[in-house]
Amino acid sequence: xxxxxxxxxxxxxxxxxxxxxxxxxxxxxxxxxxxxxxxxxxxxxxxxxxxxxxxxxxxxxxxxxxxxxxxxxxxxxxxxxxxxxxxxxxxxxxxxxxxxxxxxxxxxxxxxxxxxxxxxxxxxxxxxxxxxxxxxxxxxxxxxxxxxxxxxxxxxxxxxxxxxxxxxxxxxxxxxxxxxxxxxxxxxxxxxxxxxxxxxxxxxxxxxxxxxxxxxxxxxxxxxxx
Amino acid sequence: xxxxxxxxxxxxxxxxxxxxxxxxxxxxxxxxxxxxxxxxxxxxxxxxxxxxxxxxxxxxxxxxxxxxxxxxxxxxxxxxxxxxxxxxxxxxxxxxxxxxxxxxxxxxxxxxxxxxxxxxxxxxxxxxxxxxxxxxxxxxxxxxxxxxxxxxxxxxxxxxxxxxxxxxxxxxxxxxxxxxxxxxxxxxxxxxxxxxxxxxxxxxxxxxxxxxxxxxxxxxxxxxxxxxxxxxxxxxxxxxxxxxxxxxxxxxxxxxxxxxxxxxxxxxxxxxxxxxxxxxxxxxxxxxxxxxxxxxxxxxxxxxxxxxxxxxxxxxxxxxxxxxxxxxxxxxxxxxxxxxxxxxxxxxxxxxxxxxxxxxxxxxxxxxxxxxxxxxxxxxxxxxxxxxxxxxxxxxxxxxxxxxxxxxx
Numbered sequence: 001x002x003x004x005x006x007x008x009x010x011x012x013x014x015x016x017x018x019x020x021x022x023x024x025x026x027x028x029x030x031x032x033x034x035x036x037x038x039x040x041x042x043x044x045x046x047x048x049x050x051x052x053x054x055x056x057x058x059x060x061x062x063x064x065x066x067x068x069x070x071x072x073x074x075x076x077x078x079x080x081x082x083x084x085x086x087x088x089x090x091x092x093x094x095x096x097x098x099x100x101x102x103x104x105x106x107x108x109x110x111x112x113x114x115x116x117x118x119x120x121x122x123x124x125x126x127x128x129x130x131x132x133x134x135x136x137x138x139x140x141x142x143x144x145x146x147x148x149x150x151x152x153x154x155x156x157x158x159x160x161x162x163x164x165x166x167x168x169x170x171x172x173x174x175x176x177x178x179x180x181x182x183x184x185x186x187x188x189x190x191x192x193x194x195x196x197x198x199x200x201x202x203x204x205x206x207x208x209x210x211x212x213x214x215x216x217x218x219x220x221x222x223x224x225x226x
Numbered sequence: 227x228x229x230x231x232x233x234x235x236x237x238x239x240x241x242x243x244x245x246x247x248x249x250x251x252x253x254x255x256x257x258x259x260x261x262x263x264x265x266x267x268x269x270x271x272x273x274x275x276x277x278x279x280x281x282x283x284x285x286x287x288x289x290x291x292x293x294x295x296x297x298x299x300x301x302x303x304x305x306x307x308x309x310x311x312x313x314x315x316x317x318x319x320x321x322x323x324x325x326x327x328x329x330x331x332x333x334x335x336x337x338x339x340x341x342x343x344x345x346x347x348x349x350x351x352x353x354x355x356x357x358x359x360x361x362x363x364x365x366x367x368x369x370x371x372x373x374x375x376x377x378x379x380x381x382x383x384x385x386x387x388x389x390x391x392x393x394x395x396x397x398x399x400x401x402x403x404x405x406x407x408x409x410x411x412x413x414x415x416x417x418x419x420x421x422x423x424x425x426x427x428x429x430x431x432x433x434x435x436x437x438x439x440x441x442x443x444x445x446x447x448x449x450x451x452x453x454x455x456x457x458x459x460x461x462x463x464x465x466x467x468x469x470x471x472x473x474x475x476x477x478x479x480x481x482x483x484x485x486x487x488x489x490x491x492x493x494x495x496x497x498x499x500x501x502x503x504x505x506x507x508x509x510x511x512x513x514x515x516x517x518x519x520x521x522x523x524x525x526x527x528x529x530x531x532x533x534x535x536x537x538x539x540x541x542x543x544x545x546x547x548x549x550x551x552x553x554x555x556x557x558x559x560x561x562x563x564x565x566x567x568x569x570x571x572x573x574x575x576x577x578x579x580x581x582x583x584x585x586x587x588x589x590x591x592x593x594x595x596x597x598x599x600x601x602x603x604x605x606x607x608x609x610x611x612x613x614x615x616x617x618x619x620x621x622x623x624x625x626x627x628x629x630x631x632x633x634x635x
Contacts, residue, residue, distance in 0.1 A: 047305050047317060048307075050362065116438065118475055131560035133519045134517050134518060
C-alpha cells in the first residue's frame with residue numbers, strides 16, 4: 001500500500017467507527033505476535049560523494065526493521081480516553097532515535113539535539129507540515145501532532161537522516177521490538193481489522209476477534225512493495 | 227578532458243532513466259525517503275537539475291568550463307558508493323550535461339583506516355579541497371540557481387596557450403569563453419575559472435573530522451583552476467583546508483593551494499621552458515552561519531597565476547585576482563525559501579602598451595535572488611533574477627530571469 005494510502009487509512013481510523021462501535025463493553029483482551037520483515041533490512045546510507053562533513057561514520061547503521069501494528073478501527077470509548085502526552089525523538093549519531101515513533105493525536109514530540117553538530121527537523125507531510133530550523137547541540141525543539149497520519153521527518157542538513165512518526169486517533173497500536181514482537185494490551189473485546197505499517201513493504205490486514213480476558217496471537221510477514 | 231564513456235545510446239539510456247525517477251518518486255508518494263540500493267553494499271543517489279534561462283551567446287556571463295551555460299542547462303548526476311569491505315568503498319559519480327556524453331566526474335577509493343573515527347583517505351578523481359562551495363555544488367545546497375563567480379566565471383587564461391605580450395592578454399579581457407593566444411594551442415577553447423567545480427582533480431586526499439574540527443589535505447596532478455585526469459605538466463599541486471565549527475552555529479574554514487597550472491606542451495615552446503614560473507597559488511576563507519530559519523555563507527578567495535609573457539617588460543608575470551561572495555537563505559515557511567547572493571570578482575593590474583596599469587581581466591559583479599518552493603522533500607522549484615556587470619567586453623551588463631526544477635534522491 002502506498003504511504004499516502006496508509007495515511008488515509010490511519011486518518012480514517014479516527015472517524016470510521018464513531019457511530020459503529022459505541023456499544024462495546026469495557027472487557028478487554030490482548031493482541032500480540034511477531035512481524036517478519038524482508039531480509040537485507042539494514043539500509044545502506046545514501047552515498048556522500050563530495051562532503052565528508054555531511055556523513056559521519058556513525059551514520060552507517062540504519063535499522064529499518066521496526067513496524068507499527070494497529071487497529072484500523074477502534075471502539076468509541078477509545079476516543080474519549082485519549083491521553084496525549086509527550087514523546088521524544090532524539091537526534092544522536094546523525095540518526096533519529098527512535099526511527100519509528102507511534103503516538104496518539106495531540107501528543108507533543110520533543111526533538112532534542114544530542115549530537116555535537118547542528119541539526120534541523122522538518123516535515124512536509126500533509127497532516128503536519130513543520131520546520132524547526134537549525135538548532136544547536138543541547139537544544140530541543142517540540143512539535144504537537146493533532147491530526148492522524150504518517151509524518152516522515154527529515155534533517156535538512158544531513159540528507160541521510162530520516163524517521164517516521166505515526167499519529168493515531170486511538171491508543172491501540174504498538175511498535176515492534178528488536179525481535180519483531182508486538183503487544184497491544186487492553187483492547188476492548190470485539191472484532192477488528194489488524195494492520196501493519198512498515199517502511200520496507202506491506203502486509204495483508206488480518207481480521208481478528210479479541211475475546212474478553214484473552215490473548216490473540218497474530219503473526220505477519222511483510223513483503224516488499226518496491 | 228574528462229574521461230568519456232562513449233555511446234549515444236548509453237547516454238540516452240542514462241538520461242531517460244534519471245528523468246523517469248522524479249515521476250516515479252512522485253507517483254509512489256513524494257515524501258518517503260528515497261533510496262536506491264543494490265543488495266547490502268551498494269547505494270545510489272542522484273540529481274536532476276533543469277535550469278531554463280534565456281540564451282546568452284554574446285555576453286557569456288554564466289558559461290562554465292564545459293562550454294555550457296549554468297543558467298540554461300539540464301544536468302543529470304548519478305552517484306554511487308560500493309562498500310567493498312567494512313572500511314573500504316569505491317565512490318563514483320557520472321554526469322551528463324545537456325544530454326551530451328556521460329562524464330565520469332568522480333571515481334575514487336575511500337578508505338577509513340580506523341574504525342570509529344572520521345578519518346578518511348581517498349584516491350582517484352577526488353572532490354576539491356579548497357573553499358566550501360566546491361564540496362556542496364549540488365543543487366539542493368545552492369542558495370540560488372547560478373554558481374559563484376569564483377568557481378564558474380571563465381577568465382581569459384588558458385593552460386595550453388600563452389600570450390606573447392601584455393597586449394595579447396589585455397585583448398582577451400571579457401572573452402574568457404573563447405580566448406586565443408599566439409603561443410601554444412591555436413584551437414578555440416574556453417578559459418579557466420579561479421577554481422573549478424565542474425571538473426575534479428586526480429590525486430590523493432586525507433580528511434579528518436573530530437568534534438568541531440575538520441582538516442583535509444590533498445596532492446593532485448592538476449591545479450585548482452585546471453584539474454586534470456591525464457598528466458599535463460608532471461607537477462603536483464598541494465591543497466589543504468582547516469575548519470572549525472562553534473556551538474553558536476558559526477563555522478570558519480581556511481584553505482590554501484599551490485601547483486603548476488601551465489601545461490608542459492606550451493611551456494616547452496618558451497625559452498627556459500619548464501623552468502619558468504607557472505604555478506597557481508590560492509588562499510581562501512569561508513564562513514557559514516546557520517541558525518533557525520537563516521543560513522548565511524561567505525567566501526573570499528585570492529589567487530595568483532604565474533605566467534610567462536615572453537615579450538613583456540616583466541616576462542614572468544604574476545596575475546592576481548580576488549573574489550568574494552555573501553549568500554543567504556531564509557525559510558519563512560517549511561515549503562518556501564528565499565535565496566540571494568552578491569559577489570565581486572576583481573583582477574590585479576599589468577602594464578598596457580601605453581604604460582598605464584590596467585586590470586588583466588574585466589572585473590565582474592553579480593547579484594542573484596531566487597524564490598524557491600519545496601513541492602516535496604526531493605523536488606524543488608525555483609525562480610528568480612540574476613544581474614551581471616563587467617568592466618570589459620562588448621556586453622558589459624545583462625540581467626537574466628532564471629527558473630529551475632531540481633529533483634534529488
